[in-house]
Structures are given as C-alpha cells and as structure tokens.
Amino acid sequence: MGTTVRQAARATVRLFLAAAMTFGLYLFITVLLITATATLAVVGAWMLPETVLLIRRIAGAKRQMVAAWTGREIPEAYQLLTGTARERVRAAVRDPGTATDLRWMIAQYVYGWLFVLAVPLWPLGLLVDGVGCGLLHRRAVVLPLIGRLADLDARWSEALLKPSPKARLAVRVEELARTRAGAITAHGAELRRIERDLHDGTQARLVSLSMRIGLAKRAYDRDPEAAREMLDDAQDLAEEALAELRHVVRGIHPPILTDRGLVGAVRALAAGSGLDVAVRVDGLEDPGVRAPAAVEAAAYFVVAEALTNAAKHSGSTRASVRLERLRTGLRTVVRDEGLGGADETAGSGLLGMRRRVAALDATFAVSSPAGEPTVIEVELPCVW
Template identity: 75%
Template sequence: MWKTVRRAARATGHLLLAAVMAFGMYIFVTVLLITAVGTLAVVGAWLLPETVLLIRRIAGAKRQLTAAWTGVRIPEAYQPLTGTVRERFRTAVGDPGTLTDFRWMVAYYLYGALVVLALPLWPVGLVVDGVWAGLLRQKPLVLPLIVRIADLEADWSTALLKPSPKAQLARRVAELAATRADAIAAHGAELRRIERDLHDGAQANLVALSMRIGLAKRAYERDPETARRLLDEAQDQAEQALTELRNVVRGIHPPILTDRGLVGAVRALAASSGLQVVVDDAGMGEEVRAPAAVEAAAYFVVAEALTNAAKYSGSPRAEVALTRTRRGLRVRVGDVEGRGGAEEGSGSGLLGMRRRVAALDGTVEVSSPVGGPTVIEVELPCVW
C-alpha cells in the first residue's frame, strides 16, 4: 500500500508540473497569434524564428520532464537558426523539428486537459483507497489510476516529441558536414605541420649535407684532412636528418603504436611525461586491438592532455584510464591537483584534439572548473 502511495505521489507531482505547462501552453496561444499575424503582414517575418526558438525551449522542457518520469531520454533534432533574417526564416519553416513541436503543441492543448482533470484524483484516492485498502484490505483502486494517467501522458508526449526520421536525417547530415569541415581543417593543419617540420628540420639538414659532401669532393685531392673532416660532419648531418625524419613519421603514426599497441604506447607516454601518471587499462579487457586510426587518435589525446597537464595545470600527478566499451573506446585523462580553467581558444590544443576526434565521429567532453581539476573524456566509436 505504501509503495503505491509513494508512486502515486510521484505521479501526481509529474502531473502537476505537466498541468502547469499545459496552462502555459494555453497562454502561449496569444504569442502564436501575434506571430501568425506578423508573418502574414511580412513586416513581422522576423518574429517566426524567435517564436520557433521559444517553442524549442518549451518542447525541451517537456522532454526533460517526460524523461524524468520514464527514465528514457527523448533526443532533439533541430537545425540551427543562424544567418540573416531570411535564412533564419527559411530554416524555421523548413526544419522538420518545427513541425514536430507544433504537432505536439496542438495535441497538448487536448490531452493537457486530461492532466488537469486528473489532479483532484490525489485527495480522492487517499480517502477512497484509505478506506478500501486500509480498512477492507482490498487492492487500491484510485491511486494506481493516477500512475496510469501519468504513464499515458508520458507515452503520448514521447511519441509526439520524438524526432521524425526526416529530422534525424537532417541533423545527421548537418553533423557530418560539420565533422567533414573539422576533418579537413585538422588534415590541413597536419599537412602544414609536416611541411614545416620537413622544411625547417630534415630539408635544412639535407641541404647542409649536400653542401658538405660537395666541399669534401672538391677538397679531396688537395686537402685530404679537410675532406675527411667535412665527411665526418656530413655523417653527423645525415644522422640529424634521419632523426628529423623519424620525428615527422612519429607525428603521423607513432611506430610505438605498431610495436606495443595502445596500452604500451600510453604507458611509455606516461613514463616520459615528467608527471606521476597512473594508467588504468583494466577496462581494455581482452587483447583485441582497435583500428589504427582509433589508436592514433587515442594516443594523440593522451599525449596532448599530458602535455597540457605538465605545462599548465601545476599538478605533479595525473591519471589516464582506457576502457573498452560496447560501442568503442573511452579515454579519460585528468590532472589530480590542477588549477583548472582550460579553454579551447587559449592555445591548449583542445581544438585540435576535438577536430581529430570528430573526424572519427567521436565526442570530447572537457571539465575544467576554475580551481580544477581538468578532466578530458573522449569516446571513439569502433567495432571490436
């Protein structure tokens, strides 16, 4: 009985919030009428995108309310309202999410009344079920009905607010377009880095090597001692050029990944970072390797995060966790006693990290409150 009372009380709270939202929706009709008149009059066309944004916020609040009751998140699929007034107007009208929200609003005007009418059932249920179940030892009648109404209201809201396949496709296309742009930017930056490293390092050493060999050839007959010295210098120059080339190759795909795998490569990074780094790889499970691109991205994330921690955090310690998930690979890097306050636009490398991960359709979450610590969590999808 008490379990039923508690669940009915929670259902009543859900219905009360839903009823408040329903009353707000009835008042919102005025805003819709003003928008409709302004849009028809053309001069008020700018009202439509703003109204659509407001509707999105209302629908978002309803999604959160419904998810709090059902425990299942309702996804959103909206196209961004940006650009000129004409572009915003065109997006607001053509976005499938606008039709979804409007359809829900119209339906909510109707079934929202059911929510309002169900509120008095709570005191009635306490009295009726108190006698029926408490004194006569029968199963409660009214209180389970309150829970059923809350379930029904949540089911209807979920069905109406769930994005249509067309909206989900439009959002996915927009995400892929942004990801492609980030991948192109990351690829361009990588090419420029390689070109710079080759030009400033290996190429300069190879030019100096060629000059020394030429001088040695000219000095060989008349001054063998000078020629021998120049050849010794040329050998040193060749070794420097090889070192530079190895560094360039290591930046493209570290050979240690091929030799030791991701776990071994990350442990080597931790050992050479200058910090006290604890590596937790227990979540990697069986020795099944991720695709090379995924391993390279994970290695880059750990290397960049540990470099940032050593340079900016002020913390002597850091933690790295590698976890194999059902959908891919999770990488978590955090300093233990850092000062926090990391920002993407401050030269910390976070933007490059985000672009590299986005190119693989992954996600990056950065938590860095002022006072620390800074925690970077990356999800990289892959098939094991």
C-alpha cells in the same frame, strides 16, 4: 492503501504540472500569432527562429517531465539555428524537429484540458461525505484514475515528441558535416605542421649537405684534407637530416605504437611526462588485442596532448590514464588533479584533440570546473 495514496499524490503533482503547462501554452498562443504575423510581413521574420527556440525549451521541459514519470529519456533531434538571419529562418522552417514540436503543442491544446479538469480529483478522493465503505469505494475509483491519466499523458507526449527518423537523419547529417569540417581543418593543420618541419629542418639540412658535397668535390684535387673535413661535415648533416625525418614520421604515426602497442606506448608517455601518472588498463592486457592503427594513433595523441597540457597548465604533479576496451570501441580517459579551468578556445590543445578524434566519429568530452580536476574522455568506435 498507503501505497495507492502516495502513488496518487505523485500522479496528482504530475497532472498539476501538465495542467500548468497547458495553461501556459494557451497564453503562448499570443506569441505564436505575433510571430506568424511578423513573419508574413517579412520585416519581423527574425522572430521566427527565436520563437522556435522557445518552443524547443517548452518541449524539452515536457520531455524532462515525462522522463521523471516513466524513467525513460525522450531523445532530442534539432538542427542548429546559426548563421545569418535568413539561414536561421530557413533552418527553423526546414528542421523536422520544429514540425514534431508543433504537432505535440497542437495535441496538447486539444487534450490538455483533461488534465486541468483532473487536478481536483485528488482532493475529491479524500473528501468524506460519509464513513466506512463509502470512503474506500471513492478512493478505489478515483485514485487509480489519477494514475491512469498521468500514464496516458506520458504515453501521448512520448509518442508525439519522439523524433522522427527523418529528424534523426537530418541531425546526423549535420553532425557529420561539422565533424568532417573539423577533421579537414585538423588535417590541414597537420599538413602545415609537417610542411613546416620539413622546410625548416630537413630541407635546410639537405640543402646544406648538397653544398658541402659540392664544395668537397671542387676541393678534392687541390686540398684533399679540406675535402675530407667537408665530407665529415656532410655526413653529420646527413645524420641530422635523418633524425629530423624520424621526428616528422613519429608525428604521423609513432613507431612505438607499432613496437609496443597502445598500452606500452601510453605507459612510455606516462613515464616520460614528468608527472606521477597511474595507468589503468581494462580489457587490453592481451598483446594480441589491438585496435585499428588509426584508433590507436588517435588515442595515443590524445593521451600525449592531455599529459603535456597537465604538466604545463594544471599545477598538479599527479595524473591518471585509463584505457578501456568497450564492446563498440575504445575509451580513453585522462585526469589530472590540477586547478581546472581548461578552455578549448584558449589554445590549450583541446580543440586540436577534438578535431583529430572527430575524423573517426568519436565522442569527446571535457570536464574542467575551476579549482577542480580536469577530465578528458574520448570514445573511439572500432571493431575488435
């Protein structure tokens, strides 16, 4: 009986919260009416996306309540409300998630009063008009009913708040559009870097090389010794130009990845970073286990940039790198024991890393609280 009472108490709290939310939603009708009137009058259309955001927060609170009761998360699928006022209004109206939330809200108006009436069932189940079997009979009937009502509310809410396939598709398309834009930006920046390296380094040396060879040809008949010196200089310039080209190629796809694989290349990065770096490898010990070249290159550049940032900005001498083979891809985690506070907008290279991996539909997460370690985690999808 003790277990039943505890479960009923928990269910009563659940029903009380549902009743409170229902009461709040009835008050929220005023906001909906004002927004509808203002939108129809056009001049107040800016209120629509703000009201939709409020509805999203209310629906999100309900999702959390259901997840706390059932242990199952209800996913969200909303489009971003950004841009001009007209674009925000259009996105709010066209977002399938808006229709999903409104459907749940209308249903809550219809059946929510059941939970308002159900809250008094708990004290009713404990009141004693008589003794003995009368109390047991009342508890046996009332307490399980409270739990069933809480389950019913959770099932209804889960079914109504679950995003539709259309909503999931719309969010996915929007996400792909953002990552594609980021990938294009990263690609453009990479092309500009290569162009700059070629123009400032290789091209300048090749121009100088051509001039030296021309001067050597003109001086060959009258001053062979001077011509020989010019050719020696030209040879030095040719070697410098080759070194520059190797540097540019290394920035596109490091040769060390081809020679040693990702694990060997990362260990080489760790050794040359100037930090005390611990490298952990899970599932990649076999040299024959290789991710696609693009995935390895992305992981390599993430580790290289993260270790460079750690050496420059973290204030720590220790870091760690973890490479983990997953069933669906490759996880790369870089952690430094520094001061934290890393900011993507502060030119630390984090935005460049995010854009680089976005082209591969990867996930990118940064945790860098002030005064605490910075952790960069990337999951790159691939087929092994």
